[in-house]
Amino acid sequence: MANAKLWGLKKSPWVFHVAAASCNNCDIEILDLLTPRWDVERFGIVLVGSPRHADALLITGVLNRKSLPRVIDVYEQTPKPCLVIGVGSCTCDNHIFAPSYNVVGPYDKYIPVDVYIPGCPPKPEAIIIGVVKALKRLG
Amino acid sequence: MSPIILLFNFVIFPGFLFSAVVGLFLTWVDRKVTARVQMRVGPPWYQPYADFLKLLLKETIIPQGASKVLFFLGPLLGVVSMSIFAVMLFYMNFNPDKTFVGDLIVMIYLLALPPIGVIIGASASKNPLASVGASREMTQYFSYELPFLICVAIVIVKSGGSIRFGEIVLAQQNTAPFLYSISGVIAAIVFLLSAQAKLGYVPFDAPEAEQEIMAGPYIEFSGVALAMYKLSRAMMLFLLPLFIISLLWGGFTSWWAILKFLLLIVLIVLIKNTNPRLRIDQTLKFMWLGLGGLSIIGLILAFYKL
Ligand code: SF4
Numbered sequence: 340m341a342n343a344k345l346w347g348l349k350k351s352p353w354v355f356h357v358a359a360a361s362c363n364n365c366d367i368e369i370l371d372l373l374t375p376r377w378d379v380e381r382f383g384i385v386l387v388g389s390p391r392h393a394d395a396l397l398i399t400g401v402l403n404r405k406s407l408p409r410v411i412d413v414y415e416q417t418p419k420p421c422l423v424i425g426v427g428s429c430t431c432d433n434h435i436f437a438p439s440y441n442v443v444g445p446y447d448k449y450i451p452v453d454v455y456i457p458g459c460p461p462k463p464e465a466i467i468i469g470v471v472k473a474l475k476r477l478g
Numbered sequence: 479m480s481p482i483i484l485l486f487n488f489v490i491f492p493g494f495l496f497s498a499v500v501g502l503f504l505t506w507v508d509r510k511v512t513a514r515v516q517m518r519v520g521p522p523w524y525q526p527y528a529d530f531l532k533l534l535l536k537e538t539i540i541p542q543g544a545s546k547v548l549f550f551l552g553p554l555l556g557v558v559s560m561s562i563f564a565v566m567l568f569y570m571n572f573n574p575d576k577t578f579v580g581d582l583i584v585m586i587y588l589l590a591l592p593p594i595g596v597i598i599g600a601s602a603s604k605n606p607l608a609s610v611g612a613s614r615e616m617t618q619y620f621s622y623e624l625p626f627l628i629c630v631a632i633v634i635v636k637s638g639g640s641i642r643f644g645e646i647v648l649a650q651q652n653t654a655p656f657l658y659s660i661s662g663v664i665a666a667i668v669f670l671l672s673a674q675a676k677l678g679y680v681p682f683d684a685p686e687a688e689q690e691i692m693a694g695p696y697i698e699f700s701g702v703a704l705a706m707y708k709l710s711r712a713m714m715l716f717l718l719p720l721f722i723i724s725l726l727w728g729g730f731t732s733w734w735a736i737l738k739f740l741l742l743i744v745l746i747v748l749i750k751n752t753n754p755r756l757r758i759d760q761t762l763k764f765m766w767l768g769l770g771g772l773s774i775i776g777l778i779l780a781f782y783k784l
C-alpha cells in the first residue's frame with residue numbers, strides 16, 4: 340500500500356505554481372518547462388490550476404509580510420503528502436532583497452521546504468534536477 | 479439473467495472496471511496525440527493509471543461549510559451512470575432483439591447525469607469560481623443538448639419511428655448504416671461536436687477554463703472525489719464514440735468497429751488540438767443557431783428519406 344502510494348506520487352507529481360512576489364523571471368523559467376524543448380509531461384508533471392489538485396508547490400519570489408499569510412494558506416489548502424520546492428535565489432536567502440524592511444523569509448521558518456533551487460533565475464534543467472531530488476527524498 | 483451475471487456485468491465486464499481501464503487508456507492516447515501534435519514526447523502509457531492511483535491514495539479535503547453528502551454525490555453520479563450506460567450499450571449491441579421499449583430514452587437520460595453530477599458537486603463545494611464553472615456547465619449543457627436531441631430524433635425517424643435501441647441497430651444491420659445518407663452525415667457531425675462539448679474538450683471547455691477560472695467546477699475537489707470526476711470523464715471518452723457508432727454506423731459487433739472507433743477518437747483529439755476556446759455565449763450561439771439549424775435541416779431531410 341505504502342509502495343503504491345509512493346509510486347503514484349513519484350510518477351505523477353502535479354505542480355501548483357505559487358508566485359509569491361517574484362520578479363517574474365523565475366515564473367517564466369517554470370513555464371519554459373512545459374514547452375516542447377523540456378516537456379516535463381514526459382515524467383507525468385502537469386501544471387494544475389488549483390492547490391487542491393497539487394502534489395508539489397513550486398514557490399518563487401522573496402517572502403514578505405504581504406505574501407506570508409497567502410503562502411501559508413496555500414500550503415494548508417494542499418492535500419498532504421505534498422512537496423514544497425523553492426525556485427530561485429530569492430527563496431533560498433532573500434537574495435538582493437535581504438536588507439529590506441519588508442522581507443521576512445526564508446521560507447523554512449514557516450513551512451517545511453523540501454528542496455531549494457538556487458539561481459537567478461535557475462535554468463530549466465536546474466529546476467528539473469531539483470524536482471527529481473525532491474522526489475528522491477521521498478524514498 | 480441471474481443476479482450474479484448481472485452483478486458481473488455491472489462491476490467487471492462491460493460495466494465499471496472494463497470501461498474504466500479502457501477509458502483511462504484512451505485518455506493516454508489523447509494526451510500522447512496532443513503531445514505529438516505539439517511536437518513533444520508526451521507521457522508514458524501508464525500515466526493515467528499512475529494519476530488515478532495517486533489521487534485515490536491522497537488526502538481528500540472537504541471545504542469548510544460544504545455539504546458533505548452532495549460533495550461526494552456529484553462525483554459518484556457520473557461514474558455510476560456511466561457504468562450502467564456501458565452495460566446497456568454492450569448488452570443491446572450484442573442482443574439487439576432482447577431490448578425493451580424506450581431504452582434509447584433511458585440511455586439519453588444516463589448521458590445527462592455526468593454534467594448534472596458536475597453541477598451538483600461544484601455547487602456543493604462553496605467556492606465562487608466553482609459556482610462560475612457550474613453556471614457555465616449548465617449553460618453548456620442546455621446548449622449542446624438541443625442539437626443532440628434533434629439528431630437522436632433524426633435517427634429515430636430513419637429507423638422508422640423506433641425508440642428501441644436494439645431495433646435501431648438491427649435496422650442498420652439489415653439495410654445500410656444510417657451514416658450513408660445526407661441526414662446521417664449531418665447527424666454524425668452534430669453528434670461528434672456535442673460529444674466534444676459533453677467531454678468538455680476544447681473548443682467547448684469554457685466551464686473549466688484553466689487559465690481564467692482554474693479548473694472551474696473541479697477547483698475544490700481533491701483525492702478520491704477528483705479521481706471519480708476524472709474517471710467518469712475517461713469512461714465517457716470510451717462510451718460516447720461507441721454510442722455514435724451504434725446509432726449511426728451499424729453497431730459495434732464486427733471487428734471493423736475498432737477502426738471506426740479509432741477514427742472517431744482521433745477526430746475528437748484533433749478537433750481539440752486545432753481550435754481555440756469559445757466563450758460561453760459563443761458556444762450557445764454556435765450550438766443553437768449553427769448546429770441546431772443544421773440538425774433541423776437534417777430532420778427534414780430524414781423525413782424525405784435522404
Ligand atoms: S531569484 Fe532572481 S529571477 Fe527569481 S524571482 Fe528572485 S530576483 Fe527574480
